[in-house]
Amino acid sequence: MKVNTVLLTALAPVSWGSTYAVTTELLPPDRPLFTAAMRALPAGLVLLALARRLPAGDWWWRSAVLGALNIGAFFPLLFLAAYRLPGGLAAVVGSVGPLFVAGLAVPLLGQLPTRRTLVTGLAAALGVSLVVLRAAGALDALGVAAAVASTASMSTGTVLTKKWGRPAGAGPLALTAWQLTAGGLLIAPLALLVEGAPPALDGRALTGYAYLALANTAVAYWLWFRGIGRLSATQVTFLGPLSPLSAAVIGWAALDQSLTPVQLAGMALALGATVLGQRPAKTPPIAVPAVPATSAVSPSPAGHARR
Template identity: 65%
Template sequence: MTPSGSPTARDLALTGLTPIVWGSTYAITTEFLPPGRPLFTALTRALPAGLVLLALTRTLPRGAWFWRAAVLGVLNIGAFFPLLFLAAYRLPGGVAAVLGSVGPLFALAFAAMLLAERPTAHRLLAGLAGVLGVSLVVLRSGARLDTVGILAGLAGAAAMSAGTVLTKRWGRPAGVGALTFTGWQLTAGGFLLLPVSLLAEGAPPVLDGRAVAGYLYLGVIGTAAGYWLWFRGVALLPAASVAFLTLLSPLSAAVIGWVALGQALTPLQVLGMAIAFGGTLLGQVRTGTRRLPEPVPAPAPAPAPAPARAC
């Protein structure tokens, strides 16, 4: 940050690294991890990383932050992770990832409700550009558009957007850094996923070396380091700006699918990627925050005149 405390291009770039890394989640899921285990995958990604961060920071939430950390852990981790992996298992990687680009529109709506920030015209345009980019990438011949997978991807984007805006609204307790804050949420979300995973999917599967490597990558790079940079950025940048950075995730996933997995990219899909990237850049333009008008308090009644005294 600058001496004046304003965020810099470096802060924006570091925060943007997280959705770029998240774009690799889909390739890792389909190529390295055991099939049909979205809840176990979400649990393995969240809980070990959260417990390690708690052991390193040795700080637990207190007071109101017990329930706040739990709420944020559910939105950012406990709900988002299984929905993310459910979409990844049921859809091609690029299709699943690009659904997340609808998230900025959700974030604009949540910011209006929770932060009293009126959506600006250019950010609404940027959000619509993201939706157009989604349509051009997803609606292509040969795409396996599974309804459950699409709904899971959209619900995950909504949960993550709500968690981002609430994180901005509540901030962090005094003296608590982004690493501690990340550990709280990963642990809360992981403990929520533990019984759900065991009840829905049964005992953990037997893991080979390839799966272990995939889980280590997701846990260390994609989760512990990624969410540390993400929550750091949420504290420094406007909530809407951070939300628009999620458009980088589908772009990353599509490029990885093309380079590493041999997935074809049509000219129309490339156009959609360009539009989505343009929406990311437009979403970073700041023209001043317009806040929704506060209710005007009713004027206090005039005091009654003092009674006249006889001379």
Template identity: 65%
Template structure:
């Protein structure tokens, strides 16, 4: 698969995640963040493990547990905690900081050069998301802010580790995704039963919403996401995350009748443009310049006395 096509397919994941807000508010029972996280992760993970009939081997047992904890088991509850304690716009902005965290971790853990234009794209995309989702009366909550930042940092670390570890030979993207979803779901399960318990009833709309989030929003989307992470630079993939709040805003306008002001439209265009430019090679002005070696620059050879 060509790189542009791989980027486009990977971008489908955050675009699908952008439907989570509309599905949650319109179809799911309120006040059930942990149960929603559990239903998203564990059934999808078990389904992928059953379909692929592949279990981790050797050191991949603990690696799958670590990745599942960072990408799913820790991220989902913190995401919902942040969303419940903060206005949606503030929570989205905290999530949009992930590319900058990925840039720092890429440099520290992978020892890879971080292209300047992608860092600038991450800053511009975050600014654009701020314009789209933030409101002047947005209130801050210390616990919510801490949860949002910790969730973004955890998923950023999971993204970098996924890139660093790759996957075992002969193991499919579906299997690796299934391992992580199962590990994360098993971590969420006891928290769900202790803190929330099971909902008393679920109507048809809720069942349909959970099926969408579990099958499409999790099993399919995370498979596409981890596939891209394994084949593309981590920072390049993380920049695509801005598509999630942008999709949520677009759906709110198209399906829920939420108006978009000129300032929000400007932010939308800024974030989308920055995300696209972040996928392109560095422009010549930002590439390191090298001067051709001239004959005068070469060190003279020192003859050895005989």
């Protein structure tokens, strides 16, 4: 196991766990599409300027597809789920990402899931549910559909990113820039159409959006796609449950939210599943496109992503 790569990649979902606290404490309420656009497009343009490289050939449409799956569809769907579902249920749906990836890896990568992958994936989802799930009334059908769709979108994007690799000479910085820019360009007009003109932003909001765009998105997604290039798709997606766990810890440390013994047990279970998910499969992986060795919003553990 490439420990350093795993630890660096893990910083991405850990960072995403801070999204709820930043959203509730610093950003204007009830503007999920505007927030999604402010996360994706500025980050993509900054990385594009740093990478100084545009897609070529098939990578124009591949970047558009990956940008739509990993960013353009994922961000709005996840925000929609977080706003409509109670008690972190969207995080529970998101935690089954390893099982989605295991299923998609069969037709797209030709890899059959192992029994350990399936059991560990179920354990991770159970651990996350113990941390974030609260008693709730009737579930919102649109919220549930959005949560499932967001998980399916990101899982498909993760597997396709692994399948397609990167074009020769393009590093993870360029690949991240292309996807964030493409996703942001999809979200921005939708935000204007659905939510209207951007809200007035004070210093707190500008600070929050700067953090989301740079650290939470530009750096975090660069680490994420870098990890996809060096680890298996299953190993990467097993790091996803760290996001709601990080959100729970931040809520406890910064927002005075309590952690019960059941939640602590859930954290231990989810962390254990994450570690086991990093162990390489016993069967050799199939060949994937060569990748040069170079690199969510996490829903609230305590409620909706709003003030």
